[in-house]
Amino acid sequence: MPVTEWYTIRGVTLPTSWVSVLIAFTLVGIILWWRYGKKEASVYADHAIFFILVWKFSVIVTDLSLVIKQPLIILFFNGGTVGFYIAIVATCISIFRQFKKNAFAASQLRTLTMAIIIMQSLYQIAMALQNEGLAWQRWLTVVAFFIWLLIAIKNGLNQDIWRKQLIILFSLSHIFIALLQPGGFWQKSLMATFIFSLFVLFVHFSKDNSRKQMEATS
Amino acid sequence: MKKKIFALLIIAAMIGIAVTNFVKTKVAEEQKVDTRATIVEDTLGVKSGLAIGELAPDFELETLDGKKVKLSDFRGKKVILNFWATWCPPCKAEIPHMQKYYEKFAKEDNFEIVAVNLTSQQEKVKYVKKFVKTYEMTFPVLLDTEGEQMRTYEIYTIPTTYFLDTKGIIQKKVIGPVDQDSMRESVKALN
Structure with missing residues (x-):
């Protein structure tokens, strides 16, 4: 859903996308804490904060010439669309390094997949509820992603095969819904789903590979 | 999930995406109208005010060159009406973004930036001139000397x-x- 509404809080105007991200980040943390305990939730929180920091400071890379001209830019702006993708890639690399260190523990893969599906679903629901669009587009978004929210929480994503299948189906259903939304296919949120889904599949592939290698050596 | 069910779901999703895309493209083509005909100076009856959907109050101010410019002179173009001062740190951060966006997309996105300097607020015209030169600003800078x-x-x-x-x-x-991205997003959403 594109941003059509903005909130003005004292001296700052915030787009609904920022508010939706904050709502989603917070609720995902609470859900993970409730389902899997403090440790899993704090690992998630570390990566969420890492993502925000990289996005914020990526402005140094995306607008270097402007930053040199006016360093205050770092304080007031983030890296925009390019910075958003840099942050996603950096977060994926950071998660992968941690997973590799922990020998691709199943619990972490489960938390990652669940966090991605819940995060995106909550973001989409929040955006649909806050922004303008045709009523059927908003309700389709809310209902479809609410179903995904229930599937992810209820299923628990404890098995490799479930995680792989569900993340593929989640991506496809997100494409389907995005095509019916006012923003169409080229939405940052859909691209985020793509990148993270490919990452989940890549992590599973790496896990299978490392297991095979271990079996071969033993 | 059984492999057969999974495969069926994948196929169903792919067909759904293809059909939706096809229908959406067709509908968009049919709905395409010549917007040039609708850009008419049709502001009669629109209330002047500061709320969304109201006509921005018109004004006439001097530029740094002493030229008089009216806000209504820019009708037919989208306008980014910005209020700023040389001593304001967020303005200093914002102006390079504005200039970059203006240089790159002013023609393509059909917009004009009207930067109203709050000259009445602890500001001197010579500082504004120096600022405009330092930041290489090429869009119109108007001086609100009375604070009106x-x-x-x-x-x-x-x-x-x-x-x-x-x-x-x-x-x-x-x-x-x-920033540039938000400016462009906002300008593109305008009629």
């Missing part, structure tokens, strides 16, 4: 930016600095 427009537009925090459509109607108000 600051009061009319209820500017309590700077920068404050109004986004006006081609008819001069306010479509969005943003308090605080705006």
Whole structure:
């Protein structure tokens, strides 16, 4: 859903996308804490904060010439669309390094997949509820992603095969819904789903590979 | 999930995506109208005010060259009406973004930036001139020497930016600095 509404809080105007991200980040943390305990939730929180920091400071890379001209830019702006993708890639690399260190523990893969599906679903629901669009587009978004929210929480994503299948189906259903939304296919949120889904599949592939290698050596 | 069910779901999703895309493209083609005919100076009956959907109050101010410019001179173009001052840090951060966006997309996105300097607020014209030169600003900078427009537009925090459509109607108000991406997104959403 594109941003059509903005909130003005004292001296700052915030787009609904920022508010939706904050709502989603917070609720995902609470859900993970409730389902899997403090440790899993704090690992998630570390990566969420890492993502925000990289996005914020990526402005140094995306607008270097402007930053040199006016360093205050770092304080007031983030890296925009390019910075958003840099942050996603950096977060994926950071998660992968941690997973590799922990020998691709199943619990972490489960938390990652669940966090991605819940995060995106909550973001989409929040955006649909806050922004303008045709009523059927908003309700389709809310209902479809609410179903995904229930599937992810209820299923628990404890098995490799479930995680792989569900993340593929989640991506496809997100494409389907995005095509019916006012923003169409080229939405940052859909691209985020793509990148993270490919990452989940890549992590599973790496896990299978490392297991095979271990079996071969033993 | 059984492999057969999974495969069926994948196929169903792919067909759904293809059909939706096809239908959406067809509908978009049919709905395409010649928008040039609708860009008419049709502001009669639109209330002047600061709320979204109201006609931005017109004014006449001097530029740094002493030329008199009216806000209504820019009808037919989308307008980013920005209120700023040289001593305001967020304005200093925002202006390079504005300039970059202006240089790159002013023609393509059919917009004009009207930067109203709050000259009545601890500002001197020579500082504004120096600032404009330092930041290589090429869009019109107007001087609100009496503070009249600051009061009319209820500017309590700077920068404050109004986004006006081609008819001069306010479509969005943003308090605080705006970057290139957000500016472009906002301008593209205007009629």
